[in-house]
Amino acid sequence: MSLSAVGVTDEQVRLYRYFLRSPGRGAGAACASLGWDRDRVDEALDGLQAKDLVRLSDSATVLVSDPAVAVEWLIEQRLGELKAESDLVTSARQVIGSLSEDHRHGVEEAPAGEIERVDGLDSVRDRLGDLAFFTFRELMALVPGPWSEPDIEQARPSDLRMLRRGIRWRTVIGPEALADAATCAYLRELTALGGEVRYTELAIRRMVIWDRGVTMIPANPDDYQRATLIVRQPGVVANTVAWFEQVWEAAGALPAREAPDDPADPPLSDLERRVLDLLTRADKDESAAREMGVSLRTFRRYISDIMLRLGAANRFQAGLLAKERGWI
Structure with a gap:
C-alpha cells in the first residue's frame, strides 16, 4: 500500500x-x-x-x-x-445568504415591464442554461413538439442539476413530442430521477416558466429557435402560470412505453449487451475495442449493426432508443 x-x-x-x-x-x-x-x-x-x-x-x-x-x-x-x-x-456557505439577498434585490429592482429579446439559437440555449442555474424552487414547461439531439444535450446538465437540488420539475408534452422516440426516452429518464411529465392532446405552445417569476416564449410561435422573449412583467407571468396549471390539471400521465413493432425481434445477445454497455460508458472507441479484445474496425461494425437494428440515425439516438426498449 x-x-x-x-x-x-x-x-x-x-x-x-x-x-x-x-x-x-x-x-x-x-x-x-x-x-x-x-x-x-x-x-x-x-x-x-x-x-x-x-x-x-x-x-x-x-x-x-x-x-x-x-x-x-x-x-x-x-x-x-x-x-x-x-x-x-x-465556511463559504455563510456568504450564500447575503449573495442570494443581493440577487433577489437586483431582480426586484429590475423594471417591472422588462421584456428581453434573445436572437439566435446559441444565445437562446445560453439563456436557458442561465435561467435554469438561478432557479430556486420550480420549473414548468409546455413542450408541443420534439426536442432535437442538440436540444437534449444542452438541456441535460441543467435539468439534472435542478433535480439533484430538489427543484420541482414539471413538463407537459403534446402528441408530436410523444411520437418522438428520443424526446420520450429523455423525459422518461428525467421522471426516473424525480421529474414530473404529463401528456395532453390540447393545442399548446412552447413555454418555460422559472420560479413563477420569469417566463420564456418564442418570438415567433412557429420557430422557437430563431428568437425568444424573456418576460418578467408580473401580470404576463401570472397569466402564463395560470395557463400552465390549467393544462397540467387536465393532462394525463405519460403513456406507457409501446411494445416493439416486431414481436419477433430477438433478444439481445451477450455480445450486443456488452457493446451497448461500452457505448454508454467508454470515452473512446479505441479503449472500448481494447476492453472487448477486438479491432477498432470490428467494434465500429458492431455499433453499426446495433444502430441498424434500432433504426437509429446516430449513436446518441441509439443510446436513447436502447433505453426506451429497456436494453440498458
Whole structure:
C-alpha cells in the first residue's frame, strides 16, 4: 500500500522498509543493498527524517520509528489538515445568504415591464442554461413538439442539476413530442430521477416558466429557435402560470412505453449487451475495442449493426432508443 496520501513517496517507503528490516545500518549499507547512488539515498533519507520516520544516531546509523506510532501520527496530522481545509471550504456557505439577498434585490429592482429579446439559437440555449442555474424552487414547461439531439444535450446538465437540488420539475408534452422516440426516452429518464411529465392532446405552445417569476416564449410561435422573449412583467407571468396549471390539471400521465413493432425481434445477445454497455460508458472507441479484445474496425461494425437494428440515425439516438426498449 502507498503512503503518498500522508506525504511519503514510494521511494521513501522502500528505503524505510530497508531500515526496518536492517536495524543499525547506515546510508552506505542502503546504497549497496538497494543499488542506489548516495545522492538518491540521502534525498530519500532527508524525506523520512522530515516525517519523523527515522533519525540518525551519533554514529551515523539509522534509527527507525515504530511504524504503528509514526504512520498513525502522520495519518492524524493529515486528517487534521483535511478537516481544516474542509471547514474552510464549507465556511463559504455563510456568504450564500447575503449573495442570494443581493440577487433577489437586483431582480426586484429590475423594471417591472422588462421584456428581453434573445436572437439566435446559441444565445437562446445560453439563456436557458442561465435561467435554469438561478432557479430556486420550480420549473414548468409546455413542450408541443420534439426536442432535437442538440436540444437534449444542452438541456441535460441543467435539468439534472435542478433535480439533484430538489427543484420541482414539471413538463407537459403534446402528441408530436410523444411520437418522438428520443424526446420520450429523455423525459422518461428525467421522471426516473424525480421529474414530473404529463401528456395532453390540447393545442399548446412552447413555454418555460422559472420560479413563477420569469417566463420564456418564442418570438415567433412557429420557430422557437430563431428568437425568444424573456418576460418578467408580473401580470404576463401570472397569466402564463395560470395557463400552465390549467393544462397540467387536465393532462394525463405519460403513456406507457409501446411494445416493439416486431414481436419477433430477438433478444439481445451477450455480445450486443456488452457493446451497448461500452457505448454508454467508454470515452473512446479505441479503449472500448481494447476492453472487448477486438479491432477498432470490428467494434465500429458492431455499433453499426446495433444502430441498424434500432433504426437509429446516430449513436446518441441509439443510446436513447436502447433505453426506451429497456436494453440498458
